Amino acid sequence: MRAAPILILQHPKLDIDRRFGLKSPAMKSASALRRLEIPGIAVFEPGEGDLPRLAVRSTLAEAHIYLHGAHVAHFQPRGKDSVLFMSQRSLFAADKPIRGGVPLIFPWFGPRANHPESPAHGFARTAEWQIESLTEDGDGVVTAAFELTADDRTRALWPFDFKLSYRVAIGRTLTLTFEVENIGSEPFTFEDALHTYFTVADVRQTATSGLENAEYVDKTDKLQRKTQGPEPIRITSETDRVFESTRTTCILDDPGMHRKITVEKSGSQTTVVWNPWIAKAAALADFGDDEWPKMLCIETCNAGANALTLAPGKTHSTRAVISVS
Ligand SMILES: O=P(O)(O)OC[C@H]1O[C@@H](O)[C@H](O)[C@@H](O)[C@@H]1O
Numbered sequence: 001m002r003a004a005p006i007l008i009l010q011h012p013k014l015d016i017d018r019r020f021g022l023k024s025p026a027m028k029s030a031s032a033l034r035r036l037e038i039p040g041i042a043v044f045e046p047g048e049g050d051l052p053r054l055a056v057r058s059t060l061a062e063a064h065i066y067l068h069g070a071h072v073a074h075f076q077p078r079g080k081d082s083v084l085f086m087s088q089r090s091l092f093a094a095d096k097p098i099r100g101g102v103p104l105i106f107p108w109f110g111p112r113a114n115h116p117e118s119p120a121h122g123f124a125r126t127a128e129w130q131i132e133s134l135t136e137d138g139d140g141v142v143t144a145a146f147e148l149t150a151d152d153r154t155r156a157l158w159p160f161d162f163k164l165s166y167r168v169a170i171g172r173t174l175t176l177t178f179e180v181e182n183i184g185s186e187p188f189t190f191e192d193a194l195h196t197y198f199t200v201a202d203v204r205q206t207a208t209s210g211l212e213n214a215e216y217v218d219k220t221d222k223l224q225r226k227t228q229g230p231e232p233i234r235i236t237s238e239t240d241r242v243f244e245s246t247r248t249t250c251i252l253d254d255p256g257m258h259r260k261i262t263v264e265k266s267g268s269q270t271t272v273v274w275n276p277w278i279a280k281a282a283a284l285a286d287f288g289d290d291e292w293p294k295m296l297c298i299e300t301c302n303a304g305a306n307a308l309t310l311a312p313g314k315t316h317s318t319r320a321v322i323s324v325s
Contacts, residue, residue: 028130036134042142047073049092054131056170060140063170068094070129070146070166073101075174080324081257083174085197085295089288097125099286100295104166104178105193107158109272109303110219121195123157124148124164132165141171149183160188173323176300180318182310189309193272193301194320196263201256202293203275207232210250211271216241217304235296238277244305246271250298260325263298267318269306272299 028036033044033052040057047053047066053073056063064074076082086100097103106124119126129146136142146166155161161184169175176194200206209232218224219240228243232253247269252261265271274297276284281292300320302308308316 033131036131038134038136038142041136042134042144047092048090051092051094054134054144056142056144058136058140058142058170060142060171061174063142063168063174065144065146065168066092066098067129067131067146068092069098069125069127070104070148070168071098071101071125072168072174072176073098075170075322077172077324081259082199083261083322083324085199085291087287087291089286089291091286094128095126096286097121099284100197102176102197103193103195105191105195105301106164106178106180107160107162107188107190107192109191109193109301118157121193122191123154125195127154129166139171141169143167143169160184160186162188162190173321175319175321177317177319179315180308180310181315182312185312187309187311189307191301191303191307192318193270193299193303194268194318195272195297195299195301196320196322197295197297198252198261199257199294200252200254200296203235203296204293205254205256206296207234207253208250208273208296208298209233209253210248211243211246211273214243214246214248216243233273235275235277238280239273239275241273242301242304243271243273244303245269252296252298261298262321262323262325263300264321264323265300265319267316268300268302268320270301270303272301272303273297274299 037043042056051068053064053066061077065072084101090099103125105121108122112118129148132145132147148164150161163181163183165179167177214228220238249264282289
């Protein structure tokens with residue numbers, strides 16, 4: 001049974017002001033978080049590693065979202081199986097990414113060109129985001145809105161002024177809307193990704209359609225450009241494909257779980273399909289050696305040749321809508 005929110009927020013590790021030394025001075029206090037709650041439906045609680053997370057339990061679905069990275073770590077429509085894969089070996093620490101769920105990637109994708117010292121996949125996934133609002137609409141869809149703005153720590157890594165807004169709408173479907181606004185005085189170029197990890201029964205039995213005949217950069221084979229065949233993608237070895245200039249919907253057919261996961265998107269020109277397979281899984285410290293058959297990433301991105309340049313005052317929106325049938 002879930003403890004009452006007031007007790008949860010008295011948990012010593014949820015004393016957010018004291019705990020997150022690195023965090024933005026604007027980080028909300030525990031009492032400010034409590035004022036945002038929708039009692040019985042959307043409350044804050046200590047999550048794994050005692051990192052604070054929002055727990056949503058509505059008539060439509062359950063979800064967990066960590067303030068760390070604004071990271072969606074769980075989504076399960078009522079009466080259905082859990083949709084997102086989470087590694088049993090994931091770290092939950094203030095300076096480390098979470099392995100699984102939906103890492104939010106910004107402002108570069110993968111290793112940063114010419115900056116080997118920079119963290120892979122940017123800094124948004126390890127930043128402490130602020131939650132701005134929690135609302136429930138007449139249909140029971142709960143929306144959490146998060147924000148992250150440039151500060152000294154982000155400027156030390158990437159010298160631009162930005163405002164990021166992330167809205168997570170939890171209903172029968174999961175709708176992720178990521179907005180980047182240039183609030184500085186010069187243009188900047190960025191990459192982004194909604195790096196969704198999906199749970200599957202056995203990745204070798206899945207078929208992913210929507211990218212037939214598309215070109216991709218093969219990150220497992222010296223970045224060679226290749227063309228996908230006319231059939232859905234079958235995973236038969238390490239797979240790390242960057243499909244540039246594609247806006248299509250992908251459907252992950254998982255006969256083992258008797259379901260199809262659909263990823264519909266807008267504002268995204270790149271789709272990445274990733275499974276580490278045996279050797280890469282063994283090499284990843286925060287991923288179980290035997291977990292690779294249980295997941296597939298289908299990522300909604302703007303990356304590589306599709307990096308975006310935003311003029312001052314402009315906003316870009318990347319959206320993924322995830323549904324299960
Ligand atoms: O281990 P990380 O930094 O979370 O990255 C996981 C994978 O993320 C994918 O998006 C990349 O295409 C892969 O190359 C990468 O290995």
